[in-house]
């Protein structure tokens with residue numbers, strides 16, 4: 599059980615702090631659940647600065663749920679390109695279609711209808727229902743977990759479901775019923791701008807005299823986390839195959855991985871090792887007519903995912919022509935790529 603601070607008026611202090619420190623963000627100008635949902639999904643795993651750019655572009659392209667439901671997955675992935683975690687976009691597409699079929703095109707704003715949508719978990723349903731429907735549903739994201747675990751000196755790991763549930767219960771009890779949306783937004787802003795992971799601003803914090811971690815000078819010890827999963831190192835090798843008539847070979851990924859449905863260059867299976875020119879030639883000569891045996895390593899880059907650190911090598915090869923899967927350079931603007939591949943493509947074209 600977490601030890602709460604019974605005498606602290608969390609809501610009053612937070613709302614007061616928020617009234618002068620509220621960030622001016624485009625999705626805060628509306629209480630339309632569709633727009634708030636778009637912003638919440640984009641902001642998962644994305645920094646605010648990047649999120650703003652993608653949000654504005656997204657709502658310009660898909661100003662309502664019907665247009666989103668009717669868009670092609672490829673178009674949607676292209677809009678999402680570079681943001682990562684592409685399953686978010688595919689779940690949005692499914693959710694938009696569910697809104698059309700189950701809710702007659704009216705985007706729901708109550709917690710239980712929201713949590714039924716693909717890609718919407720407790721956090722997103724709580725945020726939307728509190729902001730758009732005044733429901734008392736406390737939000738629990740990384741910022742909130744860090745702030746509350748320091749405030750109350752919670753010794754249990756914040757990775758545990760039980761700790762998350764208790765923190766949710768605590769903040770839901772503390773939130774005022776008149777403005778739960780403001781309370782949640784204040785909580786998230788406070789965690790990300792004051793009670794920051796490393797550069798916490800205890801000296802100017804409105805909770806400095808109540809915060810248990812600050813009073814005991816142990817802020818650095820919180821939040822308590824379980825041991826991190828080890829980061830696995832992997833290596834991938836792509837060959838960019840180009841023909842003389844401005845075409846490039848592309849393959850659509852169909853596996854269940856994070857790049858599913860995105861396009862990629864010719865991938866050489868290499869058991870996580872750097873490949874030799876001989877191996878590349880062996881792989882290519884079975885399928886393509888090469889212009890020459892010249893193979894050029896044009897770039898190697900690192901790409902970090904949550905538990906994997908990828909080293910990706912890119913080779914360039916020219917071929918005479920090929921019948922299938924060759925895309926003209928002019929069509930690439932409509933094709934979605936994983937971010938590291940797009941970076942290389944932008945470099946060479």
Ligand code: SF4
Pocket residue numbers: 745748749792793794798799800801803804805806809810811812817
């Ligand atoms: S006093 Fe420091 S640790 Fe405590 S809530 Fe404020 S910023 Fe966070």
